[in-house]
Amino acid sequence: MRSDEQPVSAFGTQAAVPNRPGAGLKAEHVADILQSHPDIGFFEVHAENYMGSGGRPHQQLTAIRDIYPLSLHGVGLSIGGENPLNKDHLARLAELNKRYEPGLFSEHLAWSTHETTYYNDLLPVPYDQATLIRVCDHIDEVQDVMGRQMLLENPSTYIAYAQSTFSELDFLIEITRRTGCGLLLDVNNVYVSCTNQEQSPAAYLDEFPMQYVGEIHLGGHAPDMDEAGRPLLIDAHDRAVDDAVWALYKDVIGMHGALPTLIEWDNDVPAWPVLLREADAAQEILRRAENADLKAVS
Amino acid sequence: MAQVFALPRLSAADFGDALINPELGTPEGAVGPDGLPDVKRFNVYRNNVIVSLCEALGETYPTIKALLGDEYFAALARAFVAEHQPSNPVLIWYGEEFPSFLGAFPPLKAYPYLEDVARLEWAWLQSYHAKDCEVFDPAALATIPPTDLGGVRFQRHPAATIVASEWPIWDLVKVNRFKDGEQSQIDLSVAQPVLIVRPEFDVDVRVLEPSHATFGGAVFSGATLGEAAETALEIDSGFTLADCLSNFLSNGALAGLQTKEPA
Ligand SMILES: [Fe+2]
Numbered sequence: 001m002r003s004d005e006q007p008v009s010a011f012g013t014q015a016a017v018p019n020r021p022g023a024g025l026k027a028e029h030v031a032d033i034l035q036s037h038p039d040i041g042f043f044e045v046h047a048e049n050y051m052g053s054g055g056r057p058h059q060q061l062t063a064i065r066d067i068y069p070l071s072l073h074g075v076g077l078s079i080g081g082e083n084p085l086n087k088d089h090l091a092r093l094a095e096l097n098k099r100y101e102p103g104l105f106s107e108h109l110a111w112s113t114h115e116t117t118y119y120n121d122l123l124p125v126p127y128d129q130a131t132l133i134r135v136c137d138h139i140d141e142v143q144d145v146m147g148r149q150m151l152l153e154n155p156s157t158y159i160a161y162a163q164s165t166f167s168e169l170d171f172l173i174e175i176t177r178r179t180g181c182g183l184l185l186d187v188n189n190v191y192v193s194c195t196n197q198e199q200s201p202a203a204y205l206d207e208f209p210m211q212y213v214g215e216i217h218l219g220g221h222a223p224d225m226d227e228a229g230r231p232l233l234i235d236a237h238d239r240a241v242d243d244a245v246w247a248l249y250k251d252v253i254g255m256h257g258a259l260p261t262l263i264e265w266d267n268d269v270p271a272w273p274v275l276l277r278e279a280d281a282a283q284e285i286l287r288r289a290e291n292a293d294l295k296a297v298s
Numbered sequence: 299m300a301q302v303f304a305l306p307r308l309s310a311a312d313f314g315d316a317l318i319n320p321e322l323g324t325p326e327g328a329v330g331p332d333g334l335p336d337v338k339r340f341n342v343y344r345n346n347v348i349v350s351l352c353e354a355l356g357e358t359y360p361t362i363k364a365l366l367g368d369e370y371f372a373a374l375a376r377a378f379v380a381e382h383q384p385s386n387p388v389l390i391w392y393g394e395e396f397p398s399f400l401g402a403f404p405p406l407k408a409y410p411y412l413e414d415v416a417r418l419e420w421a422w423l424q425s426y427h428a429k430d431c432e433v434f435d436p437a438a439l440a441t442i443p444p445t446d447l448g449g450v451r452f453q454r455h456p457a458a459t460i461v462a463s464e465w466p467i468w469d470l471v472k473v474n475r476f477k478d479g480e481q482s483q484i485d486l487s488v489a490q491p492v493l494i495v496r497p498e499f500d501v502d503v504r505v506l507e508p509s510h511a512t513f514g515g516a517v518f519s520g521a522t523l524g525e526a527a528e529t530a531l532e533i534d535s536g537f538t539l540a541d542c543l544s545n546f547l548s549n550g551a552l553a554g555l556q557t558k559e560p561a
Contacts, residue, residue, distance in 0.1 A: 051388040052427025053456070056499045076387025082310040089387055114310040118384045119317060120354070121346040126308065158342040159328040163307050196339075198331040226330060226338045234342055 009101055012066040017042045017103035017215070019258035021282035022071065023275050024265060030060045032272040037067060040279050042103065044071035044262050051092050065100050071215065071262065072102035076118065079138045079152070080111035080125035094146050104215055104260065106151035106184045107142070109135070109172065126161035127171040132178075139179040151214045152176075153184040156192040156221075156235035168193070169207050176212045183209065186217035187249050188241065188264075192233040201248055210256045218249060218282065219264035238267035240278060249282070253289045261286065316340070317347050318383065351379045354389045355396060359419050362400065362412060364474040374403070390427050394420060411465035411486065418467045418492060419475075421459040422503070425496045428457035433497050433550035447539075448524030451556035452517055457496035458551040460506070460514045464489045468505050497550030504549055509534035510542050514551065 009015060020041025025033075033043075043064055050057055064070070074093055077085065097105060110122035125131050142150055154172060166174070176183060185208060194201040220239035226232040241249075241263065253259070263278045308327030316325040323337070330336040352375035356363045363371040378399050384392040397420060400406060401413035433455055442450060461467065466488045473479045491511035493504045506514065509530040516526035523539060530537045546552055 048388050052390055054430035055427050055457070055496065057427070058430070059499055078387075086387070092388075111310060112387065114314045116385045117314060117318075118387050119314060119347045120350045120384065120387075120389065121343060123310075123313065123317075123343060158339045159330065159336070161308060162327045162329050162333060196331075224338075224342075227336045228330065228332070230330070232339060232342070 011101060014069060015101045015103045017069045017071055017260045019260055020286065021261045021263065021279040023263050023279050025061070025064060026265075026269050026275075027057070027060065028269065029272040029275070030064065034063055034067075038272075038276050040068070040276065042069040042071055042260060042262075044073050044104075047072050047074045047093055047096055048076045050096055061100065070100055070102040071104040071106065071260070072096060072100065074105070074107040075122070076112055076120075077107050077138075077142070078111045078113040078118075079107055079142070080109060080123075080131065080135055081113050081138075082111070082134070083114060085138050085141055086113065090142065090145050093142075097146050097148065104151060105146065105148060106153055106215065108153045109155050109175075122155060124155060124157045124159060124161070127164040127166040127168060128161075129165065132166070132171065132174060136175055136178045139175065139181050143179065143181065149180065149182055149214075151182040151184040153186055153217065154189050154193075156186070156189040156196075156233075158196055158232065158234075160197060169204065169209075173209050176209065181212075182214040183212045184215045184217060185210075185213045185252070185259075186219070187252065188217065188219040188221055188245050189235060191242070191245050191248060192221050192235045195231055195233050198230070201244075202251070205248060205252055208252075210252075213256075213259060216249070216252070216259050216261045217264055218245060218261060218278075219266075221245075236267060237264045239265075240274075241281075246281070246285075250285050253285055254292070257293065258286045258289055317344050318380065320344060348376060348379055351384070351392070352376060355379070355393050358390075358393050358423050359396060359416055361415050361419055361471045361475040362396075365409075365412065365415070365470070374400075377403075390423060396420070411463075411467065411470065414461065414463035414465050414467045415470050417463070418461045418471055418494070418503070421461050421494050422471075422501055425457040425459060425494045425501050428496060431456050431553050434547065434552040434554050436544075436547045438555070448522060448527070450523050451520060452523075453553045453556050454518040455495065455497075455551055455553040457494075457501075458518070459494045460491065460511055460518065461494065462491045462511055462515065466490045468492050468503055471503070493546070493549060493551055495550045502549065504545075506545075507534070507542075509537045510545060513537070513542050514546060517546070517552075520556070 018041045022042035022044055023040060025043040025045045050061055077089060108122050111125055112119050112121060112123060190204055191201045194204050218241045219237045220241055222234040222236040224232045224234055261282045265275055308325050312325050316322045324335040324340040328335060328340055330339055352372060355375045378396055382395050397413045397416035400416050406412055466484055468490045469484045473481055473484060490505045491508060493506050493514060495502050512533055513526045513530040516529050527539045
């Protein structure tokens, strides 16, 4: 095969996810999307929603993938878990990766399974030496079995571990250095975690290792308060992206250039046009950054 | 160098136990920005776990939820989740024990049909996600001499299931889940064993004659047509193989002829 030839794909469109906005795919939007072919860069799916053997979900995803690039986002692998990875689950991820040729694959710096219990939440990990070694082993295994690089997403957290000896940033940087994985920068998670940990989101983002970032997430959060009356933000994905998060995103893009940017809206899912408007708002910020780049060059 | 003091090390086991058992309190070592435990912070995780699993059950069992009401269902789901957490991250496989949990739940003794309704909903979901497969083309039967038909074994279509019941489970699901028909029209003395099929992407539910349900159950577990017809005749002397087989074939319940005897 000549090096400039594209490998043969089963799908009608390229695999590579462009530096444009995308949306989380919801079953209730599929008919609308297939009918209107909205101008959007890609769709992202939660891998676990497509782990049944067949039927409507796969039929819909195949139709979507034929028109749009895809990002495969796992939520249940428990990379931060104390036990070995679930081999069957990893095999199912590899199968989806093969079947749908996603341009990006990502998972979380979190745990969700211990022994025989799956907790169905992205639970925090301690940032210590033992966890670092385990997480890196797990990521090596994932990248090995899937035969590709993965992106690791920074978490939203409500507590910290007293036993942590690394900052979250140092922990993430050390993981990328040891495993060669990329990062998924969730700007909403940064805002939520930093607020909850009484740190500056802007300072965190200033130090974020942007050279490893392959994708950005934006989503909505719900405000609450802890026992002591301090702000406690909940990563609910149940509403539009907060203005403060848009402002941080604008700074990140202005500083580092365009990146694939996903709008996450998983609960109280709105009608498709509302979600598309959020993606359009991201597109506007990406376009302005591009124009500024062009001006700087000329 | 001697350690001056030991930091509390919080394990996944202790974190997980505290999630499911609120009476254990907030685990030591999970702290707020002041380094102190904060119950509201830890409760965010507790809430995420319990509520998301209850919601997953509600999505799998919408008829049960509609029949019991949101509030009762939420309490019932919590009781179930406290006893049965998933072991697999794929939640379409979570809640298989919910029907028998309902059947054994003392406060619901007066509603004995709930268990079978839940079995139908579980079977519906598994059919929805089952492997894609062509249904058997009846034309292929023409090659078999009629005298050999009794010895034929069929393969069940992967999306086909039978749910046996003494209750009108399909009417209950139709009215409460699909909002088709009136609650007052449901006759609780009617038995509705059902055949669930998915010839392509849409799940269909067909109410069966009791003898057809018996026949289908036997065929699906590997009996020959002759053996299955015999068990059906035991409960209904009017049973005819030709009618029953064409019912299963036209509904897409069968995938192909079994070429080997089951071991
Ligand atoms: Fe995210």
